[in-house]
Amino acid sequence: MGDQLTLVEAVRTALGRAMEDDGNVIVLGEDVGLNGGVFRATDGLAERFGPDRVIDTPISESMFVGLAVGLATQGFHPIVEYQFMGFMYPALDQLANHASRLRNRTRGRLTCPLVVRAPYGGGVHAPEHHSESFEAMLAHIPGLRVVIPSSPAKAYGLLLAAIRDPDPVVFLEPKRLYRSIREEVDDDGGALPLDRCFTLRGGDDLTMVSWGASIAETLAAAEVLAAEGVGAEVIDIATIKPLDMDTILASVGRTGRCVIVHEAARTGGVGADIAAGLADEGLTSLLAPVTRVTGYDTVMPLFRNEHHYLPSEQRILDAAHRAMEFA
Amino acid sequence: MRHEVASFRIRATSYIGPDGTVASDLPAFASDPEQLIGMYRAMVLTRTFDAKAVALQRTGRLGTFASSLGQEAIAVGIGTAMAPDDVLVPSFREQGAMFLRGVVPNELLLYWGGDERGNDFAGQRHDFPICVPIGTQAAHAVGVALAMQLNHERRVAVCSFGDGATSRGDVYESMNFAGVRQLPVVFVINNNQWAISVPRSAQSAAVTLAQKAIGAGIAGEQVDGNDVIAVRAVLTDAIERARSGGGPMVVEALTYRLTDHTTADDASRYRPDAEVSERWKAEPIARLRDFLVHQGHWAREREEQLIDECAAEIDAAVQDYEGYRPMPPTSMFEHLYATLPHAYLAQRAELHELERLDG
Numbered sequence: 001m002g003d004q005l006t007l008v009e010a011v012r013t014a015l016g017r018a019m020e021d022d023g024n025v026i027v028l029g030e031d032v033g034l035n036g037g038v039f040r041a042t043d044g045l046a047e048r049f050g051p052d053r054v055i056d057t058p059i060s061e062s063m064f065v066g067l068a069v070g071l072a073t074q075g076f077h078p079i080v081e082y083q084f085m086g087f088m089y090p091a092l093d094q095l096a097n098h099a100s101r102l103r104n105r106t107r108g109r110l111t112c113p114l115v116v117r118a119p120y121g122g123g124v125h126a127p128e129h130h131s132e133s134f135e136a137m138l139a140h141i142p143g144l145r146v147v148i149p150s151s152p153a154k155a156y157g158l159l160l161a162a163i164r165d166p167d168p169v170v171f172l173e174p175k176r177l178y179r180s181i182r183e184e185v186d187d188d189g190g191a192l193p194l195d196r197c198f199t200l201r202g203g204d205d206l207t208m209v210s211w212g213a214s215i216a217e218t219l220a221a222a223e224v225l226a227a228e229g230v231g232a233e234v235i236d237i238a239t240i241k242p243l244d245m246d247t248i249l250a251s252v253g254r255t256g257r258c259v260i261v262h263e264a265a266r267t268g269g270v271g272a273d274i275a276a277g278l279a280d281e282g283l284t285s286l287l288a289p290v291t292r293v294t295g296y297d298t299v300m301p302l303f304r305n306e307h308h309y310l311p312s313e314q315r316i317l318d319a320a321h322r323a324m325e326f327a
Numbered sequence: 328m329r330h331e332v333a334s335f336r337i338r339a340t341s342y343i344g345p346d347g348t349v350a351s352d353l354p355a356f357a358s359d360p361e362q363l364i365g366m367y368r369a370m371v372l373t374r375t376f377d378a379k380a381v382a383l384q385r386t387g388r389l390g391t392f393a394s395s396l397g398q399e400a401i402a403v404g405i406g407t408a409m410a411p412d413d414v415l416v417p418s419f420r421e422q423g424a425m426f427l428r429g430v431v432p433n434e435l436l437l438y439w440g441g442d443e444r445g446n447d448f449a450g451q452r453h454d455f456p457i458c459v460p461i462g463t464q465a466a467h468a469v470g471v472a473l474a475m476q477l478n479h480e481r482r483v484a485v486c487s488f489g490d491g492a493t494s495r496g497d498v499y500e501s502m503n504f505a506g507v508r509q510l511p512v513v514f515v516i517n518n519n520q521w522a523i524s525v526p527r528s529a530q531s532a533a534v535t536l537a538q539k540a541i542g543a544g545i546a547g548e549q550v551d552g553n554d555v556i557a558v559r560a561v562l563t564d565a566i567e568r569a570r571s572g573g574g575p576m577v578v579e580a581l582t583y584r585l586t587d588h589t590t591a592d593d594a595s596r597y598r599p600d601a602e603v604s605e606r607w608k609a610e611p612i613a614r615l616r617d618f619l620v621h622q623g624h625w626a627r628e629r630e631e632q633l634i635d636e637c638a639a640e641i642d643a644a645v646q647d648y649e650g651y652r653p654m655p656p657t658s659m660f661e662h663l664y665a666t667l668p669h670a671y672l673a674q675r676a677e678l679h680e681l682e683r684l685d686g
């Protein structure tokens with residue numbers, strides 16, 4: 001029997017487990033030491049594992065992911081924390097030019113088993129630049145994995161899988177869910193599979209695809225649809241890249257209808273890729289146009305208006321109803 | 328054969344010490360009591376604003392807020408040393424400087440209250456807004472300074488950031504280019520000894536942060552950041568030097584963050600209370616007040632009157648702030664481009680419809 005953990009506690013538990021199991025796992029980032037990270041995801045790790053394995057870095061967002069690349073080539077498994085996803089942009093250089101392609105460039109001679117963690121997304125009344133979700137920019141980088149958990153148990157199992165993966169993984173944590181839900185998490189070191197979707201709820205009439213924090217509103221909408229007699233299947237993508245299109249195609253093959261929900265801006269979003277995948281390989285089973293419910297193509301508004309930006313249960317329901325109207 | 332090819336010195340300036348000792352060579356403005364009282368007032372106003380903003384956050388009426396408690400002298404030194412035409416490129420703890428440059432308190436409340444209108448300063452049209460991504464604004468300051476140089480203007484860009492920011496490449500890269508082109512820019516390092524939980528000693532092995540200038544080939548010096556007279560004097564010299572073609576400069580102002588990093592932080596997790604109480608003894612407002620009292624320019628009645636005035640000014644700002652209705656949701660499409668591209672009209676229309684249904 002596991003404890004009922006919040007998502008941030010599940011992250012912390014997975015980090016502790018990985019560090020316990022493997023002496024080469026190192027945590028680094030701003031304020032991850034004594035302060036335990038600004039969200040307390042690394043709370044207690046410095047006391048347990050000491051300052052050589054839990055390293056407070058200076059404010060140097062480009063350098064410390066490059067540092068992790070160097071460490072990784074020497075047999076360490078660095079886990080780099082970014083305080084907020086909005087401060088990860090300087091990491092793009094190191095991620096795109098080095099971490100993601102060192103294996104390829106050196107024909108497997110040098111590799112980068114590292115994890116970059118960052119809280120992402122809106123909904124917590126945070127200051128400017130603290131609510132971003134640009135997972136699609138990362139998903140565009142060949143050689144990278146991008147993983148986003150949607151619950152405490154997913155966070156625990158997927159983070160362990162990410163840490164054990166031989167390639168670089170960006171692990172984005174929905175900060176809106178950090179403390180809002182609890183779930184039983186067994187700290188048994190069990191990982192969940194990467195590169196695979198999770199079907200959270202079965203249904204034969206409509207497929208709803210989402211990830212991260214938006215799973216909450218998507219599940220709520222599915223509940224309402226069920227009461228209306230519409231069976232909505234809810235798929236949690238979990239690994240944004242590489243995308244498990246097979247699970248989505250199989251589901252839409254049965255339902256013929258698909259609504260994609262994501263918080264990030266619409267243009268170039270991961271939803272566009274899923275829709276393209278359905279057009280490529282699922283066209284004959286479609287009974288209605290594939291629709292997307294997304295953040296708008298605007299700058300993420302400051303918090304007074306952020307709830308108008310985030311896909312709401314109502315917007316998801318409206319899209320589902322439109323999809324169901326097609327005979 | 329080996330010989331020394333370069334060496335450097337960093338000098339530090341202070342006029343009024345924490346123990347009340349006063350240097351004999353005070354700058355000229357310090358002999359004008361009205362100037363000093365103006366600076367004193369600006370510091371007290373800033374502290375009043377910070378205390379009120381923290382209280383608003385604690386009661387759910389404001390978002391996360393970064394107080395400048397104990398660091399008021401740096402902001403006020405910046406604000407009094409700059410000319411109106413100069414351009415301030417701040418970080419997020421320079422409220423005292425922003426007020427002196429025409430930003431009003433309710434604008435900053437709006438910003439920290441999650442409303443973009445807080446960046447549209449009615450009385451200050453050319454300074455930059457608050458910058459949250461640490462150190463990134465240093466490059467803007469250099470760009471502003473290059474424009475000033477290309478336009479043969481006698482103006483200066485002043486850029487401030489924290490001790491932690493000096494670890495970022497952006498900051499060094501900006502200093503470096505400023506040196507190459509001898510640009511009219513002054514970088515002010517607000518060294519409050521902490522970057523959230525990371526102490527100054529863990530940020531850099533350099534003895535001073537001012538010496539980061541040396542690597543970029545520009546001048547650097549330290550100033551006592553809790554001595555507002557010294558901050559103003561040193562910055563005035565640096566700015567006037569830059570204005571007359573003398574090139575860029577780095578000024579490291581030494582101070583101490585007397586409170587949490589922001590309202591989202593709990594400093595008791597990582598630093599001892601004893602360190603903080605010790606640092607209270609050197610805080611800048613009491614220091615200037617003691618000097619004014621000693622000079623016979625200040626008395627209890629004036630102090631009480633000033634406190635009342637500042638409280639009234641900030642209370643009025645809060646009232647003003649709380650009177651602002653949120654912008655309509657479709658405001659997120661405003662000012663996105665000069666003209667909203669056709670491609671986004673449908674999204675805006677959808678949002679408008681949701682807004683209408685919401686009532």
Ligand SMILES: Cc1ncc(C[n+]2csc(CCOP(=O)(O)OP(=O)(O)O)c2C)c(N)n1
Pocket residue numbers: 030059061083087420459460461488489490491492493517519521522523584588
């Ligand atoms: C690029 C970037 N990384 C991280 C953060 C989160 N953060 C906000 S303030 C801060 C510390 C800044 O320290 P310092 O530069 O000394 O300024 P101070 O807050 O002490 O005024 C950090 C890490 C950020 N805003 N931007």
Ligand SMILES: [Mg+2]
Pocket residue numbers: 489490491517518519520521522523
């Ligand atoms: Mg600092």
